[in-house]
Amino acid sequence: MDKERIKVFADRLFGDMAGAMSAGLGFVGVKTGLFRAMAGKGALTLEEIVGTTKLHSRYVEEWLKGMVCAGYLEYEPGADTYRLPDEHAFLVASEGTDHFMGGLFCMAPVLLRVAPKVALAFEKGGGVPFEDYGADGIEALDLINRGQYEQRFAGHWLKALPAVVARLEAGGRVLDVGCGVGRVALTLARAFPRATIMGLDPDRESVRQASAAAEAEGLAARVWFSAAGAGELGTGEKFDLITACDCVHDFARPLETLKEIRARLAPDGVLLVIEPKAADRLEDNQNSIATMYYGFSVFHCMTQSLAQGGPGLGTCMGPARTGALMREAGFARFEILDIKSQVLAFYAVRP
Numbered sequence: 589m590d591k592e593r594i595k596v597f598a599d600r601l602f603g604d605m606a607g608a609m610s611a612g613l614g615f616v617g618v619k620t621g622l623f624r625a626m627a628g629k630g631a632l633t634l635e636e637i638v639g640t641t642k643l644h645s646r647y648v649e650e651w652l653k654g655m656v657c658a659g660y661l662e663y664e665p666g667a668d669t670y671r672l673p674d675e676h677a678f679l680v681a682s683e684g685t686d687h688f689m690g691g692l693f694c695m696a697p698v699l700l701r702v703a704p705k706v707a708l709a710f711e712k713g714g715g716v717p718f719e720d721y722g723a724d725g726i727e728a729l730d731l732i733n734r735g736q737y738e739q740r741f742a743g744h745w746l747k748a749l750p751a752v753v754a755r756l757e758a759g760g761r762v763l764d765v766g767c768g769v770g771r772v773a774l775t776l777a778r779a780f781p782r783a784t785i786m787g788l789d790p791d792r793e794s795v796r797q798a799s800a801a802a803e804a805e806g807l808a809a810r811v812w813f814s815a816a817g818a819g820e821l822g823t824g825e826k827f828d829l830i831t832a833c834d835c836v837h838d839f840a841r842p843l844e845t846l847k848e849i850r851a852r853l854a855p856d857g858v859l860l861v862i863e864p865k866a867a868d869r870l871e872d873n874q875n876s877i878a879t880m881y882y883g884f885s886v887f888h889c890m891t892q893s894l895a896q897g898g899p900g901l902g903t904c905m906g907p908a909r910t911g912a913l914m915r916e917a918g919f920a921r922f923e924i925l926d927i928k929s930q931v932l933a934f935y936a937v938r939p
């Protein structure tokens with residue numbers, strides 16, 4: 589055995605465990621407002637941070653020290669002060685923007701909480717149903733995706749489909765499948781005041797939140813949400829644009845659901861599929877983002893599909909498998925859209 593290799597791998601294991609703890613500390617930073625309280629304030633003493641946040645001093649002190657060790661905060665020993673650099677605040681104290689990454693921290697406890705159930709499923713089969721991830725699971729998903737949907741979807745991503753934009757400007761119809769709490773539908777409703785939009789999701793709590801948001805924004809006359817499946821819509825219902833964001837890989841009956849979606853597309857309509865970005869070949873996926881996505885897959889995406897007797901497609905489908913699935917479902921054209929993103933892949937699928 590190569591002793592040096594053992595040492596290097598031991599360091600790697602400590603690094604990974606430190607990463608898991610940093611995610612937990614990051615979760616606390618987002619949830620308690622500590623990152624927000626420190627953003628743009630420069631060097632702060634413990635007393636100043638406690639004074640603003642009104643949190644318990646001993647907890648805050650230990651959190652600050654942990655975040656210094658993790659490299660999230662800078663420490664000035666002489667003055668005994670802590671600073672959240674502006675570049676870090678840009679990513680962790682920027683809720684609601686398209687550059688906020690703190691939502692990832694909120695997903696960590698949601699996923700690791702079910703790790704014992706997932707380990708059991710390795711032995712006994714089955715999985716963990718979507719509802720078991722709870723309200724904070726829905727909230728974490730929303731925190732991860734919301735900023736990008738609200739700030740990039742209509743103004744940037746849809747530019748790749750100019751004919752669709754023209755249709756929606758004139759008052760087209762949109763269906764968002766797997767709509768979650770409705771951010772995409774509401775964003776499109778705001779951007780296209782003449783369009784009518786329907787969101788579908790089997791998760792009743794997500795649909796409840798989406799409907800409440802549409803009501804609160806005064807958009808409920810043009811945006812509806814339902815827990816029905818696409819196959820339950822009337823056969824005459826046709827849509828110019830159908831969106832499926834971060835959900836095709838979750839489907840328990842992917843082929844049937846995609847066929848139902850295809851039947852609801854207008855003849856010249858487009859299905860816009862947004863999926864986590866992964867390479868087709870495992871050897872091209874050896875990086876942090878794919879590692880994170882395989883974790884998401886084992887602890888959530890694959891597992892909630894297997895819980896329903898589905899195939900468990902998993903988070904990292906990649907373009908080749910996605911294209912093959914679309915063709916099998918009867919779509920004639922599958923196009924990879926040239927939209928820049930580190931984490932998302934965009935496909936235009938046509939009947």
Ligand SMILES: C[S@@+](CC[C@H](N)C(=O)[O-])C[C@H]1O[C@@H](n2cnc3c(N)ncnc32)[C@H](O)[C@@H]1O
Binds near residue numbers: 789791
């Ligand atoms: C990862 S979440 C994404 C939610 C939202 N589209 C977003 O991007 O934030 C996946 C969603 O797909 C929904 N879903 C799962 N199976 C579905 C199906 N067969 N039809 C429609 N939605 C489904 C889940 O309930 C969940 O809300």
